[in-house]
Amino acid sequence: MNQLSLEEALRLAGGAITANNKPNLISANQYLDMVSTLDSLGAHFTEILESADLAHIGGPLVLTNSPSFSCSAKVLPDGSFALFVPMGVPARLRVLARLLLRFWGKESRIRVVRSVFDNIPNEKDSVPPQLRPIFLEELTSDPYWNELNKLDESIEIDGTFETDVRELVHLGLVFMASHEFSHVLHGHFDLMSRARTEDLGIDQSALRKGMEVDADAGASAIAMRVLMKDVESAAKSHLDVSIATGWLRLAYVVTLIFAVTDSHRKFAYGYQQSYYNHPMVRCELFFSSATKSISGSKEAKQLWQKKSTEGWMKCVFALNDLTREAWSGKYGNLPDGVPHAPLHALLYGAGFGKTDLWTLEEMQKSLSLVNKIRAFLPIFTSRKMM
Amino acid sequence: MENLDALNKSVDELDLEIGRALSFDEFGSSEASDIELIERARRWFEINLDKLHGAVCESEAIREHFSGIEAQKRNELLAAIIDALLKFGGFGTVPIASLAARVIHYGVERLCPNFQK
Numbered sequence A: 001m002n003q004l005s006l007e008e009a010l011r012l013a014g015g016a017i018t019a020n021n022k023p024n025l026i027s028a029n030q031y032l033d034m035v036s037t038l039d040s041l042g043a044h045f046t047e048i049l050e051s052a053d054l055a056h057i058g059g060p061l062v063l064t065n066s067p068s069f070s071c072s073a074k075v076l077p078d079g080s081f082a083l084f085v086p087m088g089v090p091a092r093l094r095v096l097a098r099l100l101l102r103f104w105g106k107e108s109r110i111r112v113v114r115s116v117f118d119n120i121p122n123e124k125d126s127v128p129p130q131l132r133p134i135f136l137e138e139l140t141s142d143p144y145w146n147e148l149n150k151l152d153e154s155i156e157i158d159g160t161f162e163t164d165v166r167e168l169v170h171l172g173l174v175f176m177a178s179h180e181f182s183h184v185l186h187g188h189f190d191l192m193s194r195a196r197t198e199d200l201g202i203d204q205s206a207l208r209k210g211m212e213v214d215a216d217a218g219a220s221a222i223a224m225r226v227l228m229k230d231v232e233s234a235a236k237s238h239l240d241v242s243i244a245t246g247w248l249r250l251a252y253v254v255t256l257i258f259a260v261t262d263s264h265r266k267f268a269y270g271y272q273q274s275y276y277n278h279p280m281v282r283c284e285l286f287f288s289s290a291t292k293s294i295s296g297s298k299e300a301k302q303l304w305q306k307k308s309t310e311g312w313m314k315c316v317f318a319l320n321d322l323t324r325e326a327w328s329g330k331y332g333n334l335p336d337g338v339p340h341a342p343l344h345a346l347l348y349g350a351g352f353g354k355t356d357l358w359t360l361e362e363m364q365k366s367l368s369l370v371n372k373i374r375a376f377l378p379i380f381t382s383r384k385m386m
Numbered sequence B: 001m002e003n004l005d006a007l008n009k010s011v012d013e014l015d016l017e018i019g020r021a022l023s024f025d026e027f028g029s030s031e032a033s034d035i036e037l038i039e040r041a042r043r044w045f046e047i048n049l050d051k052l053h054g055a056v057c058e059s060e061a062i063r064e065h066f067s068g069i070e071a072q073k074r075n076e077l078l079a080a081i082i083d084a085l086l087k088f089g090g091f092g093t094v095p096i097a098s099l100a101a102r103v104i105h106y107g108v109e110r111l112c113p114n115f116q117k
């Protein structure tokens, strides 16, 4: 394998973002917020590696100059790791949070009727022009930042939501960077190399899919842990914080993340060749793994259930309201003959209906795949897990 | 010959293949988009121009073929570049035929100004 140096890997990822080359739509203060999120996350990751006796494998966590919405983890020639978070992640989270929070407390609760079992081709065409920088990835840097900036400037939202927007971006970064960190912490790189030379009795694509589910499960637990620790230390400093609001926001932003992820691939069976599950299944797995990670009292679990359900539901309602606005032509018209479609792939059905059962079944399949994979991962077999 | 298919591909198609290969040994949080993979391949190509120069521009076989613009000569040029890249030891996970075709799109005369002397 031809491993790249940190410098080469970073150049490949678009180079580092600094205060001087950040896109214009991100203000100096917003940039500092993003950098301090990564800084504090780096400290949490170090602590987790230390508690797993893995302190030697840490590496840089870098915000990169790319409009992509996918973070990445790379192994460097010395065995350490680099985690890259493209600027496209916090920028999209910020603009979509601003779009969605306009509906907070004013949700129309109009439902979009559309099934994940409909396979409709060319769904990309159904995203109206001004929302394309949120839901699609089709532009290179310069035009991308211009388009996102135009959309951001067009948003009319009460300034009192700014704290919520900042916290949503913060927690969104925590969750997404924790996914990459879980690949490192759980030893996925070693397992991938092993699978190239050894027959592990599991085919390569199932192995990769299992590792992605394992990373989502790890990210859910780590995001919950980071949030709890941050709330505890803020409370010690007599800051006005509450875990209930933190959980509400985390549930809201994770739902928002999966609304953006693969939004053009709504079809339930469109993921058979992919290393990732359908976003609805990934979102469900977050809620299930986060719930499992709460070790506190029954009251704590009940509070999480209440707040996480509220965050998820409010986000889905707002996504539907945004879809309704898009259909009214607010974000530009679709090309002639292109039908309207929901903007996102979170197409929930009735409780215990076909969609609901399919989601739970897929989640169960994924969890049993994760158990198979964890049998190969020393961090789980030697019980060093945090 | 399978390698010759690479000559019929556009620069974007070749970059997409190279970008996919570059992502082979990394993990992501979701599937990287085509545009991201293409961008990554372009950056990789820029970063590796010196190495590619080293691999391609010392080859007498390529020097002989590079001036031929006719289609049949392009096939021979592709084969000569593939040979030179393999002799260089390859480029990790990047498929050699796609990379050779990408070099032809970039321009052998541009990569190897020494051939024109």
Ligand SMILES: [Zn+2]
Binding pocket: A179, A180, A183, A211, A212, A215, B027, B028, B029, B030
């Ligand atoms: Zn991943």
